[in-house]
Amino acid sequence: MQNPEPLQTTQRPQPQLSAFLGMGFRPLYPAGTFWAAASIGIWIFAPRLASGTLAGPAWHAHEMLWGFVATMAVGFLMTAGATWTGINPMHGKTLALACLLWAIARIGFLCASPLGFVIAAASELTFFALAAAALGRAVHTARNRRNYGIPWLVLALGAADGLYLLAAWQGDYSLLMQRFDAGLLCMAVIALLITRRVIPFFAMRAVEGLKIPMHERSGQWQLAAGALAVLFTLLQWHFALALALACTAFLCGVQLLDWKPLAVRRRPILWILYVGHACLGIGLLLAALHSLGLIERAAIHVHVLAIGGFSVLIVGMMTRTALGHLGRPLVLDRMSKACYCLMLAAFVLRLIALALSNASWVALQLAAVAWIGAFALYLWRFVPMMIRPVPERGGPAKVLIKRS
Incomplete structure (x- = not known):
C-alpha cells in the first residue's frame, strides 16, 4: 500500500x-x-x-x-x-x-x-x-x-x-510645566489630524453602507485653533488659550457626532478609536477650564488627554496598523480585545486615583498593573509578526511602496 x-x-x-x-x-x-x-x-x-x-x-x-x-x-x-x-x-x-x-x-x-x-x-x-x-x-x-x-x-x-x-x-519648574503643556498640545494637534483622517476612512471601509463626512474643512479650522493654543500657551495668554482650546474641543464633538458612533458599536477595532477621539475633545475642554482657573488640578486634563486620548488611540491604531500592513485579516482576537479592556481599565483607575485621596495609592497601583498588562499583551501578540516578512499566502493584498 x-x-x-x-x-x-x-x-x-x-x-x-x-x-x-x-x-x-x-x-x-x-x-x-x-x-x-x-x-x-x-x-x-x-x-x-x-x-x-x-x-x-x-x-x-x-x-x-x-x-x-x-x-x-x-x-x-x-x-x-x-x-x-x-x-x-x-x-x-x-x-x-x-x-x-x-x-x-x-x-x-x-x-x-x-x-x-x-x-x-x-x-x-x-x-x-x-x-x-x-x-x-x-x-x-x-x-x-x-x-x-x-x-x-x-x-x-x-x-x-x-x-x-x-x-x-x-x-525652572514653572517654565518646565509651561513647556510640557505646549508639547502636550502639539501632540494633541497631531493626534486630531490623524484621527480625522483615519476614523471615517476605516469606518466606511468596515461598515457596509456607512457614509460619513471626512470633515476636511472643520479639520483645517481645528488645526489652526490647536496651533494657536500652542502659541498662547507659550505666551501665557490664558483667556485666548481657553478660547482656542474650547473651539478645538467643540469641533471634536461635532466630528464625533457626524461619524455616527452607534454604527460601529459592535466593532471594537473601530469604537476604540471613537473613544480616543472623544477623550481628546473632553481633555481639551478640561484644559480650557483649567486655563480659566475653574479647575485647579492640571493632572486631570493631562491624564484624560494622555491616557484616555493618546494611549487609547495608540492601542487601537497599533493593532489596526499591524494587522493591515502585515497582511493579516482585520479581525481582533481575544488577546487584542483584552489589551483594549486593560487600557480602558487603566484610564478609569487613574481617574479614580485622582478623585479619591484615601484609596489613591491602591488605585494608582492597579492602574499601573492594567497599563503594563495591556502593553505586555500587545508585545506578546504582535512582535512575532513584526520581525517576519509578510506571509506570501493569506491576508489582504499587499500595497507596493516605492523605496528611495
Whole structure:
C-alpha cells in the first residue's frame, strides 16, 4: 500500500532583520510599547531609578509624552506617510539609526550624571529632526501638498521637547510645566489630524453602507485653533488659550457626532478609536477650564488627554496598523480585545486615583498593573509578526511602496 502524499502547508516565515527594519512601525511600535510598560513600572514601583538631571515627575512627564506617545506618533506617520506618498520615508540603516538614537535617549535620561543628560537630549532631538526630515523628503518628492504640514508638526514636537529639556537643565519648574503643556498640545494637534483622517476612512471601509463626512474643512479650522493654543500657551495668554482650546474641543464633538458612533458599536477595532477621539475633545475642554482657573488640578486634563486620548488611540491604531500592513485579516482576537479592556481599565483607575485621596495609592497601583498588562499583551501578540516578512499566502493584498 502506497503512503499518502503529505499535505502541503504554508511555513511560517523566519525572522529577518530586513523585514524588521522595513517600515517605521515595525521597530518603533515594539520599542515604544516596551518603554510605556517599563517606564510606568519604574515610576510606580521603583522611582529611585529616575534620579538624574531629569528626575521625579519631570522624568515621568517627559518619558510619557516624548519617550512613548511621540515615538508612537512618529512610527505611525512613517507608515502612513508611505501610503500617502508612495515613498517609504525611513527604512533599513536610517531607521536603525533612529531607533539607536531613541534608545540612547531612554538610557541617558536615567543616568545620574549631567553628561548622560546632555547625550540623551542630543540623541532625542536628533531623532525628531531625522524623522521630520525623512517625512519632509517623502512628501516633497511626491509633491504631496496635502501633507506638507506634517513634517513641521513633528519638528514642532521636537522643538517643544528641546524647550522642555532646557527648562529641566536650568531647574525652572514653572517654565518646565509651561513647556510640557505646549508639547502636550502639539501632540494633541497631531493626534486630531490623524484621527480625522483615519476614523471615517476605516469606518466606511468596515461598515457596509456607512457614509460619513471626512470633515476636511472643520479639520483645517481645528488645526489652526490647536496651533494657536500652542502659541498662547507659550505666551501665557490664558483667556485666548481657553478660547482656542474650547473651539478645538467643540469641533471634536461635532466630528464625533457626524461619524455616527452607534454604527460601529459592535466593532471594537473601530469604537476604540471613537473613544480616543472623544477623550481628546473632553481633555481639551478640561484644559480650557483649567486655563480659566475653574479647575485647579492640571493632572486631570493631562491624564484624560494622555491616557484616555493618546494611549487609547495608540492601542487601537497599533493593532489596526499591524494587522493591515502585515497582511493579516482585520479581525481582533481575544488577546487584542483584552489589551483594549486593560487600557480602558487603566484610564478609569487613574481617574479614580485622582478623585479619591484615601484609596489613591491602591488605585494608582492597579492602574499601573492594567497599563503594563495591556502593553505586555500587545508585545506578546504582535512582535512575532513584526520581525517576519509578510506571509506570501493569506491576508489582504499587499500595497507596493516605492523605496528611495
